[in-house]
Amino acid sequence: MKQADYNLVIIGGGPAGLTAGLYAARSRMHVLLVEKIVPGGQILVTDWVENYPGFPEGLAGAELVQRMTDQVKRFDLPIESNEVLGLDLSQPVKKIRLSDREISTQAIIIASGASPKKLGVPGEDKFYGRGVSFCGTCDGPFFKDRVIAAVGGGDTAVQESQYLTKFAKKVYLIHRRDKLRAAKVLQERAFANPKIEMVWDSVITAIEGQKEVQQIVLQNVKTGARNVLPVDGCFIWIGITPNTEFIDDQFQRDEYGFIEVNARMETSVPGVFAAGDVRNTPLRQIVTAVGDAAIAVSSAEHYIENLHS
Numbered sequence: 001m002k003q004a005d006y007n008l009v010i011i012g013g014g015p016a017g018l019t020a021g022l023y024a025a026r027s028r029m030h031v032l033l034v035e036k037i038v039p040g041g042q043i044l045v046t047d048w049v050e051n052y053p054g055f056p057e058g059l060a061g062a063e064l065v066q067r068m069t070d071q072v073k074r075f076d077l078p079i080e081s082n083e084v085l086g087l088d089l090s091q092p093v094k095k096i097r098l099s100d101r102e103i104s105t106q107a108i109i110i111a112s113g114a115s116p117k118k119l120g121v122p123g124e125d126k127f128y129g130r131g132v133s134f135c136g137t138c139d140g141p142f143f144k145d146r147v148i149a150a151v152g153g154g155d156t157a158v159q160e161s162q163y164l165t166k167f168a169k170k171v172y173l174i175h176r177r178d179k180l181r182a183a184k185v186l187q188e189r190a191f192a193n194p195k196i197e198m199v200w201d202s203v204i205t206a207i208e209g210q211k212e213v214q215q216i217v218l219q220n221v222k223t224g225a226r227n228v229l230p231v232d233g234c235f236i237w238i239g240i241t242p243n244t245e246f247i248d249d250q251f252q253r254d255e256y257g258f259i260e261v262n263a264r265m266e267t268s269v270p271g272v273f274a275a276g277d278v279r280n281t282p283l284r285q286i287v288t289a290v291g292d293a294a295i296a297v298s299s300a301e302h303y304i305e306n307l308h309s
């Protein structure tokens, strides 16, 4: 087999990528992790994490990232700041196109995670950064004593709405159904918070204003009634979409575009594994992302051993 630059290249430096890097570096694999922004992924926009085992009081997302990056540094994991733009998987030695050059590797772990879904309504793009946000930790402090609309009904929407009440005088939590999907403990806190008002059975049809967000237009999905709600900001947490711009139709994916893997994290392409939010997992959390990553490295090691035997 032709020489490759690396045994393993990990795409993405979120919790899945950093864990894959930890396991691979500890196994003394010739590994490279490529991260297009900074290591940490979505935990960087998470205010507080209280469901990651080993931290009974919970900890700030930024602190968890710091701990994960300190841990990989101990094992000298090389992390390159670069973007993966494409993959050539036609040969056993796989090629990865970066922004400035091409590298080759025997195996790949795709841990490129996911990004927030948009509402797709008028005003959403226009007011992005001027009242529209996907990140409470980043933008919440700009809304001191102001009124915010938050959209969604899952864990992230409910937990982040709670966080926004540290700053805002009122948070309307807008949900298209008449009950939340979030964990019961999060729901109980939201219902007990006097600053949070639920707006059930409703969707946003437009975000409006002059220079910044001033109001949203709501439609009740049961009655069809429309009304205008004056708000200073609109935070959107309605789910995520996989970061897979750099792959074409070479992988089997589910109906939402997430990469399909088996229990060993093997994709439909031999030697390419996927872990974390980018894959067809039933639960997108830090704890599942790191578990996937450990399995993916173990599978990649077996794959590489078999290439040589």
Ligand SMILES: Cc1cc2nc3c(=O)[nH]c(=O)nc-3n(C[C@H](O)[C@H](O)[C@H](O)COP(=O)(O)OP(=O)(O)OC[C@H]3O[C@@H](n4cnc5c(N)ncnc54)[C@H](O)[C@@H]3O)c2cc1C
Residues within 6 Å of the ligand: 011, 012, 013, 014, 015, 016, 017, 034, 035, 036, 037, 038, 039, 040, 041, 042, 043, 045, 046, 047, 048, 049, 050, 051, 052, 082, 083, 084, 085, 111, 112, 113, 114, 115, 135, 136, 156, 160, 243, 246, 275, 276, 277, 278, 284, 285, 286, 287, 289
């Ligand atoms: C607001 C919020 C709150 C959350 N709260 C919790 C919580 O309390 N507990 C919990 O367990 N989970 C929480 N989650 C979910 C959790 O953060 C994710 O499940 C987890 O981060 C997934 O890890 P990942 O490594 O798979 O992907 P990500 O965290 O998405 O990381 C992927 C990384 O890949 C990089 N990347 C993407 N494309 C490329 C490319 N082409 N080239 C190079 N790099 C690339 C990205 O820049 C990113 O750093 C929360 C998420 C959000 C958004």
